Amino acid sequence: MSKPNRPPVKRGPSYKPSATSSRSTYLLVAVAVVVIAVVVIGGVIWNSQRDKGSADQNVLAQNASLIIGRADAPHTIDVFEDFQCPYCKQFEASSGQAMVDAANAGKLRVRYHLLTFLNRNSGSGDYSSRAAGAALCVARAGDQDTFLKYHTKLYDEQPAEGGDDPDNAALAQKAAAVGASAQTQQCIANGSAVSEANTSAQQSLTQLSKALGGQAGTPTVLSGGQAVSGILDGPQWVAQLVGGTSQS
Numbered sequence: 001m002s003k004p005n006r007p008p009v010k011r012g013p014s015y016k017p018s019a020t021s022s023r024s025t026y027l028l029v030a031v032a033v034v035v036i037a038v039v040v041i042g043g044v045i046w047n048s049q050r051d052k053g054s055a056d057q058n059v060l061a062q063n064a065s066l067i068i069g070r071a072d073a074p075h076t077i078d079v080f081e082d083f084q085c086p087y088c089k090q091f092e093a094s095s096g097q098a099m100v101d102a103a104n105a106g107k108l109r110v111r112y113h114l115l116t117f118l119n120r121n122s123g124s125g126d127y128s129s130r131a132a133g134a135a136l137c138v139a140r141a142g143d144q145d146t147f148l149k150y151h152t153k154l155y156d157e158q159p160a161e162g163g164d165d166p167d168n169a170a171l172a173q174k175a176a177a178v179g180a181s182a183q184t185q186q187c188i189a190n191g192s193a194v195s196e197a198n199t200s201a202q203q204s205l206t207q208l209s210k211a212l213g214g215q216a217g218t219p220t221v222l223s224g225g226q227a228v229s230g231i232l233d234g235p236q237w238v239a240q241l242v243g244g245t246s247q248s
Contacts, residue, residue, distance in 0.1 A: 055211035055225050063200040064111035065132070066139040066147050069103035075242055076109040078222040080208050083131035083154050084118035084161070091219040091231060092155040098235035100148060107242040112151070113204035114197060115218055126194075127165040132201060133194030134171040137187035138180055149178035 060078050061067070069076075079099070081088040102108035114132035119125055131154055138150045153174055159165035166174065172188040180188075187193060208216045211225050221228040223241060230237045 055207040055222065057225070059203060060111060060113070060207050060222075063113070063203045065114045065136050065197070065200065066112045066144070067109065068100065068112075068144055068148070069109035070106050071109065073103070073106060073109040075107065075223065076111065077228070077241070078111045078113060078208075080113045080115055080204060080216075080218055080220045080222075082115045082118045082128050082218045083135075083158065084122050084128045085218045086158070086161075087232060088219045089155040089158050092152060095231060095235045095238060096148075096152060096155075098238040102238055102242050108238070113208070114201060115205055115208075115216075116198055116201040117205065118218070121161045122159065122165050123163050124165050124167075127159065129194050129198050129201075130168060130171065130191060131166075132197035133191060134168070134175065134188040136193040136197045136200075137184050138175055140187070140193070141181060141184045143179075146175075146179050150175055150180065153178055 055078075064078070077099075081091070099108065099110050103110050114135055116128040116132050119128045122128060124130075135147065135151060135154065138147045141147075157166075157174065168189050168191050172180075172185040175188055176185050205216055208220060208222070211222055212220070212227060219231060221231050221237075228237055228241065
């Protein structure tokens with residue numbers, strides 16, 4: 001059965017990807033009957049007959065790349081993204097600050113999950129994994145503001161599908177530009193967290209698939225295990241969500 005992402009490819013800090021022909025669609029071709037891929041507005045959806053059921057909240061809490069907001073916030077959401085996904089870039093631009101503001105106000109707890117199944121849409125073939133690993137290096141440093149700045153920067157400077165994408169050294173330079181420490185930059189340049197990022201991505205993808213009845217796509221926001229609608233229509237969904245008082 002085909003997997004949503006390739007096995008991680010180890011790259012040295014001097015790795016420089018070459019451009020390939022661009023792809024005009026997210027369509028994935030699968031031989032196995034149990035995998036059906038279709039093009040959707042939110043990015044890629046893949047359909048699997050396995051992993052159906054309810055997402056494990058403990059797993060989602062443990063494998064999130066970063067969690068912001070108070071533990072006792074009245075609402076908790078899980079945000080699933082891929083740094084190569086153009087619709088995730090749109091989502092970050094329209095709703096990223098609204099989520100952060102709600103978290104800072106004590107109204108929302110946000111768990112970020114960085115998926116990697118759009119590696120195949122990158123020129124290097126592993127950009128999603130390397131970008132997720134770089135973000136994990138920044139998150140490990142424990143500076144929430146630096147992570148959020150880096151997270152936004154990676155979307156603002158998202159490479160075109162199938163075109164040149166940043167090597168590890170360039171990803172480290174982007175981290176330096178938002179204030180990451182020398183140690184964090186070295187972690188990124190060495191690709192030290194890529195393997196861990198791939199493992200977390202696969203675990204998160206499995207939980208997302210369970211929550212959505214065997215499907216998964218980016219971007220997706222889960223609240224109380226259910227997909228939140230209208231997340232690409234602007235930030236109003238955040239206000240609507242936190243306007244209630246029940247725990248999600």
